[in-house]
Amino acid sequence: MDRRSLTHEILSQLPLAQQVSGTTAWGTLGTIKSYLGFDAESDLQHLVEAIAGADHGAILDVLTNRTNAQRQQITKMFQALTKQVMGRALGAALSGNLERVIMGLLKPLAQYDAHELRVAMQVRWAGPAPQ
Template structure:
């Protein structure tokens, strides 16, 4: 369905073990694979992120949030850590929404007034001021359900005369920008996001095997057929033809 392709879906046979292993490898040794962290955490529901944290602790004996805090810095750290917090740390309305289902439930009631309020808050935090209140962006992108965010993005476009993506690109940079854009893209269409990641991994000189393997393995039992369809739309040729 159209709604199915719009947001982060809770995989029916979700296994947190490989995600926890990917995060561990991303933070092991010198340097941090920030893209791998973005790929894992922005593509899972909050409930699934809690399962990943439990698996991380069980496998490696370390607290995932503590590990992320020690490896990351600045507002990128704030955003990633915010993603990891349980919805029970949110206010009463967010708790109520969280109890009704995961982020992909298209039957959520969207409060138009709250969506407009969020859009106005984002606009005031970025385009209307000199500098950017990045914490406001992080708070709204991490706390709101996907179906609510779609309405926020629609209202934001009307207010700013530009897309939320364009504002993020002009107001932020680096890993924080990458993570914010990943959240927005996954809210709009998780399948399109993965298709683009595969396309960029395959095109040009050489293949980014890490990205390719991570995407195919993580989605192989979830929605790879939908990703293949998006890939063909983006690339003009099938995924299998480019892999071969």
């Protein structure tokens, strides 16, 4: 059995794959879906009010129920309307782990991945030198 077919066999048994017409469609069972009632203007208004009142629940509700692409739209609209960076405004209203999570949610996917890889490599190389 060649390596590719073994990998395919193993992956086919995972719940990540869905059989469609005899072929496997990878990634069809993801949990992050576009928010159907998405309205960047409305979300922005809720966020501005939540930031002003330091309403952590409202901030979490909006940002964790939107896809990264939707969050990027909200971020751009925030900057265009307020002439401020949304991350800085949210950082002033949040702290600790919640602030780190929200800042991660605001980053574009590639930037977030690069940041996490950099942190992981720093941790790896900060350990004792191999002998």
